[in-house]
Amino acid sequence: MREDYWLESGAAALAEVPGVVGVTLGGSRARGTHRPDSDWDLGVYYRGEVGLGALAELAAEVTGGPVEIHRPGAWGAWVNGGAWLVMPDGSHVDWILRDADRVERVWRECQAGRYEIGAQVGHPLGFWSPAYAGELALSRVLADPTGDLGRLKGEMREYPEPLRAALTGTAVWDAGFSVAMAGKAQASADTLHAALCLARAVGDLTQALHAHHRTWCINEKGALAAAAALPGTPPGFAERAGALLGELGRTGPELARSLEAAELLVAEVRTAVEGDG
Structure with missing residues (x-):
């Protein structure tokens, strides 16, 4: 099967499945940063009931064998469902x-400055709802018979100012609160509690920096390095966050050192995002 199969007839075939309204290419292949062995990440957008049987038939046709199709909701409330295919x-x-x-x-909620964070397998810090918009905004639309995906993608070229303001403010506040909560673990040397609180704080700060620069953050993978590369990010942000989590410590004094470093990182990010809009 040709390398460009999914860019041409494959996406079109998916779009013919009952309920499917469009197909996008995401991940490194959409960004042009992929390796030859990189996966193909295809967003299969549907309305109402999606033809699971037709998806299974298509998957078997292109792979040469049966493929399990996971119905909507099978993978969680946010990531939804789909299938993993291994091609010939x-x-x-x-x-x-x-x-x-x-x-x-x-997306309409994001435009109004409202978002939510849902528990989701595969997203250890939760699924941040603006990722839906980010996925489409950063994707390459391969099939769009109704034009709906292209219309939405066009709207998403501009990061909503209400979302930027809400996300940066709340995420930095939550980071500070999480660090304060981690402080309660110091006396008892409760490393689990401290580690979870500080990981959440780093995730919050990473989200805040992306939002401040009006860039979409889809998930935790690569997000820290991407945030560190943004202009105005506190010096050594990625290295300091990595040391904070990787060298947390187990004793009271070690945890106190980590908490002090975390408090400083929160303060510097707060200054960075409040400095300009």
Whole structure:
């Protein structure tokens, strides 16, 4: 099967499945930073009921064998469902189901400065709802018979100012609160509690920096390095965050050292995001 199969007939075939309204290419292949062995991440947007049987038939046709199709909700409330395909040439293709109506509702909430964080397998710091918009904004639309995906993607070229203001303010506040909560673990040397609080704080600060620069943060993978590369980010942000989590310590004095470093990092990010809009 040709390398460009999914860019041409493959996406079109997916778009013919009942309920499917469009297909996008995401991940490194959409950004042009992929390696030859990189996976193909395909967003399969649907409305109403999606034809699971038709998806299974198509998957079997292109892979040469049966493929389990995970119904909407099987992977959680936010990541939804889909399938993992292994093609005859050994390449891996991920079909990720997305409810187009829900994506648009979440986008309208983002435009109004409202977002939520949901528990989701595969997202240790939770699924931040603006990721729906980020996925589409950063994707390459491969099939769009109705034009709906292109319309939404066009709207998402501009990061909503209400979302920027709400996310930066709340995320930095939450980071500070999480560090304060980690302080309660110092006397008892409760490393689990401290580690979870500080990981949450670093995740918050990373989200705040992305939002401040009006850049989409889709998940935790690579987010820290990307935030560190943004202009105005506190010096050594990635290295300091990495040391904070990797050298947390187990004794009271060691945890106190880590908490002091975390408090400083929160303060510097707060200054960075409050300095300009």
